[in-house]
Structure formats: C-alpha cells, structure tokens
Amino acid sequence: MNKGLAASLGLAVAATAVAGWAAFAPLSVASRDEPFEIPKGTYARRMAGDKVEILPNRIDLTLGLNDQLLLRNLDDVPQQFGPVLVMPGQSFRLPFEKASTYGFDCTAHASGQMTVVVAEAPATPWERIAWRWDRLWRKTRA
Numbered sequence: 609m610n611k612g613l614a615a616s617l618g619l620a621v622a623a624t625a626v627a628g629w630a631a632f633a634p635l636s637v638a639s640r641d642e643p644f645e646i647p648k649g650t651y652a653r654r655m656a657g658d659k660v661e662i663l664p665n666r667i668d669l670t671l672g673l674n675d676q677l678l679l680r681n682l683d684d685v686p687q688q689f690g691p692v693l694v695m696p697g698q699s700f701r702l703p704f705e706k707a708s709t710y711g712f713d714c715t716a717h718a719s720g721q722m723t724v725v726v727a728e729a730p731a732t733p734w735e736r737i738a739w740r741w742d743r744l745w746r747k748t749r750a
Contacts, residue, residue, distance in 0.1 A: 641678040641701065642669055646694075646716045651685040654718070663716050665723065669704060670739065672729045677702045679716075688715040689722075 644663050653660045669675050678701050681687050681694040690712040694700045704710075704726045714722040730739040 640674055640676045640703075642667065642674045642676065643678040643680065645680045646683050646687055648682045648684060650683045650716065651687075659718055661718065663714070663722060665717070665719070665721075667722070667724045669724060669726045670729055671704065671707055671726060675704045675726060677704070677724060688713060690714075 644667070646662055650660055650662055667677065669677065678699060679687075679689055679694055680699045681696055684696055686696065687694045689700060690702075692700055692702075704724070707726050707728045710724045710726070712722050712724065713720060716722075730736045
C-alpha cells in the first residue's frame with residue numbers, strides 16, 4: 609500500500625472515530641451556569657456617550673446542560689434585568705425549565721432589551737454533533 613493511500617485511510621478512520629464520539633458520547637458541561645459580567649464603570653461610560661456593548665443581544669442556552677443564566681453586577685450602580693434589580697456586587701441566577709424564547713428588559717444593554725433562547729437538549733446523534741460544533745465555534749470566536 610502506498611504512503612498516500614495509507615495516510616488517507618488513517619485520516620478517514622480518525623474522522624469516523626471523532627464523529628462517532630461526537631454523535632454518541634453523553635453531553636456534559638463543567639457547570640450549568642452561563643455566566644455574564646457587567647464590568648465596573650459600565651454605567652459611567654454609557655452616560656459619557658460610549659456605546660458600551662457588554663452583553664450579547666441574544667444568549668443561547670440548552671436545557672439540562674447550560675440552562676442557568678448567571679449575571680454578575682460588578683458596576684457601581686444597580687442594573688435592571690427583567691423584574692429583578694441586581695445591586696452592585698450582587699449576582700443573579702435565573703434557571704430555565706422550559707424551552708422557549710424569552711425577552712427581558714435589561715439596563716446593561718444600549719437597546720434596553722435582551723433575548724434568551726432556551727433550546728431542548730439535543731436528542732439525536734446529528735443534533736449532538738451540531739451542538740458540539742456550535743459550542744466549539746463560539747469558543748473560538750470569543
């Protein structure tokens with residue numbers, strides 16, 4: 609067997625093994641929390657005219673995996689998130705138990721709005737592969 613064919617065959621076997629693992633291995637995350645911080649000075653910068661974008665407009669969560677939004681207010685002023693006032697130095701954890709799209713008023717956003725999309729946990733092998741790929745893609749872009 610020539611070296612090129614052997615290398616191609618080895619690469620195909622490795623790719624099949626990785627795809628099999630991604631499809632059938634149980635999904636796990638280090639924590640169910642999806643943390644976001646409001647940095648110190650955010651309010652002052654916004655009042656000075658800076659377009660401060662500290663939180664994404666949309667946060668994607670997955671039931672049973674990362675289904676708790678954790679907001680930490682490190683700023684000097686209270687921040688409103690939905691019906692909750694998060695005081696300076698406080699954290700607010702919001703667990704989700706139903707897949708849906710949620711809209712919240714949020715003073716940490718220039719627009720004053722934030723959307724949280726909670727998806728069902730991936731059930732099929734293809735969905736697990738897509739979920740893992742999406743998580744990997746987001747980490748490399750962050």
